[in-house]
Amino acid sequence: MNHQGTKTPRLLLPWCLGVLVVILPFLVKSPYSMHLLVMAGIYVIATLGLYFVVGLCGQFSLAQGAFFALGAYGLALLQQKLHFPSVFALLGGALLAALFGLVVGLPTLRLRGHYLAMATIGFGEIVYLTLKNWIWLTNGPDGLNIRRPFWPGSVMAYDRIYYFVVVAVAVAAAVAAIRVRRSWWGRALLAVRDNELAASSLGVATTRVKVYAFMASAFLGGLAGAMYAQAETYISPDFFNFDLSIMLVVMLLVGGRNSVGGAVAGAILLGFLPEWLRFLKDYYMLIFGALVTMLMIVMPNGLAGLWKKAVSSRQ
Amino acid sequence: MxxxxxxxxxxxxxxxxxxxxxxxxxxxxxxxxxxxxxxxxxxxxxxxxxxxxxxxxxxxxxxxxxxxxxxxxxxxxxxxxxxxxxxxIARSFQTPRLFPSLTVAENTLLGLHVECARKTARELEQAAEAQLARTGLAGRGALPVDRLTAAERRCLEIARAVAHSxxxxxxxxxxxxxxxxxxxxxxxxxxxxxxxxxxxxxxxxxxxxxxxxxxxxxxxxxxxxxxxxxxxxxxxxxxxxxxxxxxxxxxxxxxxxxxxx
Incomplete structure (x- = not known):
């Protein structure tokens, strides 16, 4: 009896959320709100990427914004210089980011803690400055225009359709992340995070599993960036600065770095929070920073930790 | 030689x-x-x-x-x-180095990490369960490791180490x-x-x-x-x-x- 009582809402909640996600784009009226929904989905994909390296692997990476940029510029350049069709350019942008993940991961993942964070900051700055200064390739601060993969007649309709593309990719990424957590790879990553020495003493090639995680993280970051380019139809280096990397990490931490659901919730919450706090104008960053700090103190395991506590206290 | x-x-x-x-x-x-x-x-x-x-x-x-x-x-x-x-060569440590994010069974599965490519998830789980039974930890698989006593933790570390024979x-x-x-x-x-x-x-x-x-x-x-x-x-x-x-x-x-x- 009691068993059934707890089981029904557990099944009910995902269904309600699913229905909400589907009908939401038909409820919003302005193109601006529609665009925000698309952006929230893109942040979810990038944050799920971070879940692999920060959540599962426990390595603090501040390079996700750089991979995001590489995905966006990879798509743009593959389209413009090599005339790739949109879908292949999208995948190409993500793969380019993953390739950079390999190149950056191999030397830096031998570093730990603060050193790794610093190395990834350095990488992010290099990417940012390169995008800004290699004008012959990236058009510098003037940015690049991106061709839309399809055109249904209005921006609103385009964003509405693209929203479902983003949601589909985000759901696939979330399912992949959950499956990885339950696989031998996820187990090995958590073992490396908990005790790298013990993991290596059990035959786990620790650098290899970490580099794979970094590449998966870069791939999803790049995919999100490439989708951002297609959604925004214009990219310039200024969006891909250090703040973006910080924002993505904060999304994961606020959501709860130990859970896929947390990564999703954090990305959505912080994707919309700037809009809800818009009335604060100049004080926005101050209040936003204080809010995030407070959240981290009150719930170190993020929204997911809070949720877990609520569920277990009800039983 | x-x-x-x-x-x-x-x-x-x-x-x-x-x-x-x-x-x-x-x-x-x-x-x-x-x-x-x-x-x-x-x-x-x-x-x-x-x-x-x-x-x-x-x-x-x-x-x-x-x-x-x-x-x-x-x-x-x-x-x-x-x-x-x-x-x-497998080993244990002077202070047990278990993985607190993983359950007892998952800790044991780490000892079978090198066999993961060759065996199905079910075979691995059965092998891990057998190792737990061997070391006196039968039925504890689903627990988080911090619920084990100090002696049980040492046994778990041995179970993990010998899983791959x-x-x-x-x-x-x-x-x-x-x-x-x-x-x-x-x-x-x-x-x-x-x-x-x-x-x-x-x-x-x-x-x-x-x-x-x-x-x-x-x-x-x-x-x-x-x-x-x-x-x-x-x-x-x-x-x-x-x-x-x-x-x-x-x-x-x-x-x-x-x-x-």
């Missing part, structure tokens, strides 16, 4: 020659040599700071050393830890903090592991336990070998008595206190 089939068990499984490990100016191991044969439980004793754990760390690739380590016919020194494990198991004071009954269960487990074809190198302070399970004992002090032989022989060796047993007798009361608890 050329090992011919059929004669391998007469030759040492692990052969260490002139191993020196230095931390700055301090030589934790100073030209130390010993060997472990297949199918034996070999105890390594010595006072605190004599170099026992350093020896384990050097064999498993956690610290660098000079000298020669040959395992199962192949050189071992300089291999990274995961390659040492894949060569057939290593040729050699290195144990760093597995009986520390265990009650008399738990020590007896551990001794039975060690004998069972030996019978299954895994040789054991055991670092142990409790000489009663060493006399109980070990086939051969090597005593170490200041990074050098001071005695080697059958347990009773080594225990009565003057150098060992001076370096080690004299000290233990002072601590004898403490062992009794442990047993009462």
């Amino acid at each position: 050329n090992l011919k089939p059929g004669t391998w068990n007469l030759k040492p499984l692990l052969e260490v020659r002139d191993l020196t490990v230095a931390f700055g100016g301090l030589k934790a191991l100073d030209g130390f040599s010993m060997s472990v044969c297949a199918g034996e439980i070999h105890a390594l004793i010595g006072p605190n700071g004599s170099g026992k754990s350093t020896f384990l760390n050097a064999v498993t690739g956690l610290v660098a050393g000079r000298g020669q380590i040959v395992f199962n016919g192949a050189p071992l020194l300089g291999l990274p830890p995961y390659r040492v494990f894949r060569a057939g 290593p040729l050699l198991l290195l144990l760093d004071e597995p009986a520390a903090g265990m009650s008399a009954a738990e020590r007896q269960a551990l001794a039975a487990l060690l004998r069972e592991i030996r019978a299954s074809g895994t040789a054991i190198l055991l670092i142990e302070h409790d000489l009663k336990m060493v006399a109980d399970v070990a086939d051969c004992v090597t005593a170490l002090n200041f990074g050098k070998k001071i005695a080697e032989g059958a347990p009773a022989e080594v225990a009565s060796h003057p150098a060992v008595v001076e370096a080690y047993l004299g000290k233990r007798q002072e601590n004898g009361t403490q062992i009794n206190a442990d047993e009462r608890r």
Whole structure:
């Protein structure tokens, strides 16, 4: 009896959320709100990427914004210089980011803690400055225009359709992340995070599993960036600065770095929070920073930790 | 060293020659040599700071050393830890190094990590369950590791280490903090592991336990070998008595206190 009582809402909640996600784009009226929904989905994909390296692997990476940029510029350049069709350019942008993940991961993942964070900051700055200064390739601060993969007649309709593309990719990424957590790879990553020495003493090639995680993280970051380019139809280096990397990490931490659901919730919450706090104008960053700090103190395991506590206290 | 089939068990499984490990100016191991044969439980004793754990760390690739380590016919020194494990050497740590984010069963599954590509998830889970049953942890698989007692944690670390059937198991004071009954269960487990074809190198302070399970004992002090032989022989060796047993007798009361608890 009691068993059934707890089981029904557990099944009910995902269904309600699913229905909400589907009908939401038909409820919003302005193109601006529609665009925000698309952006929230893109942040979810990038944050799920971070879940692999920060959540599962426990390595603090501040390079996700750089991979995001590489995905966006990879798509743009593959389209413009090599005339790739949109879908292949999208995948190409993500793969380019993953390739950079390999190149950056191999030397830096031998570093730990603060050193790794610093190395990834350095990488992010290099990417940012390169995008800004290699004008012959990236058009510098003037940015690049991106061709839309399809055109249904209005921006609103385009964003509405693209929203479902983003949601589909985000759901696939979330399912992949959950499956990885339950696989031998996820187990090995958590073992490396908990005790790298013990993991290596059990035959786990620790650098290899970490580099794979970094590449998966870069791939999803790049995919999100490439989708951002297609959604925004214009990219310039200024969006891909250090703040973006910080924002993505904060999304994961606020959501709860130990859970896929947390990564999703954090990305959505912080994707919309700037809009809800818009009335604060100049004080926005101050209040936003204080809010995030407070959240981290009150719930170190993020929204997911809070949720877990609520569920277990009800039983 | 050329090992011919059929004669391998007469030759040492692990052969260490002139191993020196230095931390700055301090030589934790100073030209130390010993060997472990297949199918034996070999105890390594010595006072605190004599170099026992350093020896384990050097064999498993956690610290660098000079000298020669040959395992199962192949050189071992300089291999990274995961390659040492894949060569057939598993170990436990002085303070158990479990994975708190994982359940008891998942911890054991990590010991089967190198078999993941060849086996289905179900086969792996069954193998892990068998290892838990073997070490007295049957039915505990779903628990987080922090729900286990100290003795159970040590057993879990052994279950994890032997899951892949290593040729050699290195144990760093597995009986520390265990009650008399738990020590007896551990001794039975060690004998069972030996019978299954895994040789054991055991670092142990409790000489009663060493006399109980070990086939051969090597005593170490200041990074050098001071005695080697059958347990009773080594225990009565003057150098060992001076370096080690004299000290233990002072601590004898403490062992009794442990047993009462």
